[in-house]
Amino acid sequence: MKKILVIHGPNLSLLGKREPQIYGMVTLKQINAKLKSIAKKKKVSLTIIQSNHEGEIVDAITKASSRYQGVLINPAAYTHTSVAIRDALVASGLPTVEVHLSNIYSREEFRQKSLISPVAKGVILGFGQQSYYLGLETLIEII
Numbered sequence: 001m002k003k004i005l006v007i008h009g010p011n012l013s014l015l016g017k018r019e020p021q022i023y024g025m026v027t028l029k030q031i032n033a034k035l036k037s038i039a040k041k042k043k044v045s046l047t048i049i050q051s052n053h054e055g056e057i058v059d060a061i062t063k064a065s066s067r068y069q070g071v072l073i074n075p076a077a078y079t080h081t082s083v084a085i086r087d088a089l090v091a092s093g094l095p096t097v098e099v100h101l102s103n104i105y106s107r108e109e110f111r112q113k114s115l116i117s118p119v120a121k122g123v124i125l126g127f128g129q130q131s132y133y134l135g136l137e138t139l140i141e142i143i
Contacts, residue, residue, distance in 0.1 A: 009076030100125035
């Protein structure tokens with residue numbers, strides 16, 4: 001059975017409350033439930049984590065190469081700042097799909113640069129919760 005690590009970055013636990021005009025009203029719990037439903041239909045196993053701590057995300061990615069066949073990640077604010085997460089993804093050797101609820105290229109200038117995108121197989125963004133679901137479906141096909 002294919003195994004995928006899903007990583008939600010900082011502040012994503014606040015979905016449904018935080019800036020709904022940007023992120024919508026969907027909660028992380030709802031996103032995770034739908035991801036699990038898609039995975040079950042596709043006969044894929046998911047491990048889902050959310051962390052506000054860069055080091056925890058790096059540790060999870062570092063351990064992933066021996067346990068998983070791919071990574072689905074919304075690095076959130078770390079998209080624009082974390083060389084450590086980028087380096088961990090490269091070192092893991094795992095195919096990675098980066099997702100974002102919002103279109104980072106239509107937002108503030110500091111959000112328009114992703115350190116993760118150049119090392120990901122692909123990026124899906126701007127489609128709200130659908131970005132996650134499309135990302136998972138795509139990653140399953142890649143692996």
